[in-house]
Amino acid sequence: MGLTWRERAFTALLGAAAVSGLTTLILFLVEATNILLPAxxxxxxxxxxxxxxxxxxxxxxxxxxxxxxxxxxxxxxxxxxxxxxxxxxxxxxxxxxxxxxxxxxxxxxxxxxxxxxxxxxxxxxxxxxxxxxxxxxxxxxxxxxxxxxxxxxxxxxxxxxxxAGQDEGALGWVTINYVLGLLVQYSFSGEWIQPLEGTLVGALDMGGASTQITFVPGGPILDTTTQATFRLYGTEHSVYTHSYLCFGRDQMLNRLLAGLVQSSPSLLVRHPCYHSGYRGTLALAPLYGSPCVQAAAPRDLGQNLTVEGTGNPGACVAAIRGLFNFSSCDGRGDCAFDRVYQPPVRGQFYVEASSPGQDGQLRDYCASGLYILTLLLEGYGFSQETWGGIEFRKQAGGTDIGWTLGYMLNLTSLIPAEAPAQWRAQSYGVWVAGVVFLVLTLTAILGATVVQLWLRD
Structure with a gap:
């Protein structure tokens, strides 16, 4: 037996009341979510x-x-x-x-x-x-x-x-120390606090064209051109930083090969850093297209170069050392290489080294590894005692290590915060939604009661 028209009207009214109440509840929850956000x-x-x-x-x-x-x-x-x-x-x-x-x-x-x-x-x-x-x-x-x-x-x-290379290194230092929670951290009491001094780490960045080193030295920075200063979370930080253009991974490989070409009497080059059994051919012109390659180019750059690997680690290290001017720092304790001022390294360091790109080949792995080792030990001055403080990372805390996050942190100081009035608007919206929800719910209950009494008569 079908429902009477009065029963259908009662059912429709209850359905409308339920929908209205549910819709208002959803709006209430959405507004309530907004107030949970600090801004x-x-x-x-x-x-x-x-x-x-x-x-x-x-x-x-x-x-x-x-x-x-x-x-x-x-x-x-x-x-x-x-x-x-x-x-x-x-x-x-x-x-x-x-x-x-x-x-x-x-x-x-x-x-x-x-x-x-x-x-x-x-x-x-x-x-x-x-x-x-x-x-x-x-x-x-x-x-x-x-x-x-x-x-x-x-x-x-x-x-x-x-x-600028200095900015790249310094901003990378900001990123690493931030993601490690060494610039600011959230305490168990629900407040942002400043970590203890002396916990900051250094940053080493090995890119394709340049490499950077940044850290807080143990004493004053004597060369102000190598100094960068930041004010973050109410604290001022002063770091030593320097960027070496042409000492990145890709440019190092080009310079290394160009030096071997220059010392070879023919266009057949035996490469000590390439594994034994390797043989390849490449065009000469791209090799000499970079300002980093200072070696004299052959007269006919339209020719191809044949490279054979010999797999000789000792000769490889000797060729790599030829890319540095270590003698310019003889007798100086505050010098890295190429007459560049650098205080002694101090504390823990995080290294971000670029991995070979899509065209990277196995032949370059030995040269890259020995180059990084030479740079860290003989260039930057790490020792057996300080080597244990180096960590190689691409990410920290799920965040990519690089200069971009440090740039954004510095940028936020230029972007104004929201006015407190927005908090009042959000709170007002929540209370309005709550009042409307109660009114509609009471109206629906009252209407349903009236109709139910009407059906009984």
């Missing part, structure tokens, strides 16, 4: 345009800051397709196009309502430094093309610039 979440985008590739990072932080510095976390890491932007010197437009895939991924992650307030910056490192030395006009064209492509996005584009 509005902000986002930032940073492109790291290195010599071998470009990476994009999206960072987020809460608008209320701790001693004028944001507590930042990594929300996205994306590696752009293709090589570094310096490789597009002959076709600058492609440099901008190569960044679009990662940019679209970032824009999909960040809420559209926050796009206009999201800063975006591209910092170019060793590869573009070399291109600027070799052909400043081409470097300017690449930067112009990249800027034009990125400025079309809906976010706030802050520019594409050449990042």
């Amino acid at each position: 509005d979440t902000k986002f930032g985008i940073v492109f790291d345009a290195g010599s071998s590739h470009t990476s994009l990072f999206v960072y987020q932080w809460l608008a209320n800051k701790e001693n004028d510095t944001g507590v930042v976390s990594q929300a996205l890491a994306c590696r752009a397709k293709g090589p570094g932007i310096s490789s597009y010197a002959s076709d600058p437009a492609q440099a901008g196009e190569s960044l679009q895939g990662c940019l679209e991924a970032a824009l999909a992650l960040i809420p559209k309502a926050k796009h206009q307030q999201t800063p975006m910056f591209l910092g170019a490192t060793g590869g573009m430094r070399l291109l600027s030395q070799k052909n400043s006009s081409q470097a300017e064209d690449v930067f112009a093309a990249v800027s034009q492509a990125l400025s079309r996005s809906p976010v706030a584009f802050w520019g594409a610039e050449l990042l």
Whole structure:
């Protein structure tokens, strides 16, 4: 037997009341979630345009800051397709196009309502430094093309610039110490506190074109050109930092091979760092295209070079040592190599060494390993006693180690925090939702009771 029209009306009224109550409850919970957030979440985008590739990072932080510095976390890491932007010197437009895939991924992650307030910056490192030395006009064209492509996005584009080597090293130091919780950390009592002094670690960065060293020395920094100062979370930090252009992994391999070519009477080169049995052919012209290669080039760069591996570690180390000028520091305790001032290394260090790219080959592994060993021991001055304090990492705390996070931390001090009025607005919204929820619920109950009494009559 079917329901009477009165019973159907009663059922419909109860259903409407339930839907209204549930909808209001959902709105209430959404508003209640907002009040649990200390403040509005902000986002930032940073492109790291290195010599071998470009990476994009999206960072987020809460608008209320701790001693004028944001507590930042990594929300996205994306590696752009293709090589570094310096490789597009002959076709600058492609440099901008190569960044679009990662940019679209970032824009999909960040809420559209926050796009206009999201800063975006591209910092170019060793590869573009070399291109600027070799052909400043081409470097300017690449930067112009990249800027034009990125400025079309809906976010706030802050520019594409050449990042100084000192800044790259110092900002990398900030990143490592931040992700390790050595600049600021959350206590069990629910407060942000400053860690004990003397726990900060040093940073070593081995890129494709350059290498950087940054640490807090045990005494005063005598050469102010090697000093960088930051004020983070209410504390001032002063570090020693220096960047060595042409001492990155890829440029080291080029310089090493060019030196062997120069000492060979023919275009057949026996490479002590390549494994025995290796034999390969490569074009000469690209080898001498970098400003880092100072060796005299053969007259006919259109020829090919044949390289055979001999697998001789002793001869390999001797060839690698020839890339340094160690004698310029003889008798000086505050010198690394090439007459560069450096205080004695101190404390624990984290090393970020670039791995071979997609075109990396097994032949280069021996040279790369022995080069890093020579750089650390004879260049930077690590010893058997201090070697145990070195850790090789690509990430720390789930965050990529590099200069980009340090840049964003420093940037947050320039972005104002939200006004307290927003807290009042959020709280008011929660109370309004709660009142509306109670009113609708009581109305639904009252209506259902009336109808039920009506059906009984």
